[in-house]
Amino acid sequence: MHVKWESDILALGCLVRELNINLGLPLTFRTSSLSNTNSV
Numbered sequence: 001m002h003v004k005w006e007s008d009i010l011a012l013g014c015l016v017r018e019l020n021i022n023l024g025l026p027l028t029f030r031t032s033s034l035s036n037t038n039s040v
Helices: 002-023 026-039
Strands: none
Touching: none
16 A cells, blocks of 8 residues: 555656646745745
């Protein structure tokens, strides 16, 4: 069961990543820039 859950999560992650790429990554760029400023 654990392996199936992990594979499902990975599949969802891939789908979300593809959707973000298709949408232009507006939210991803915002979150990445915020995380970068926070880390520095």
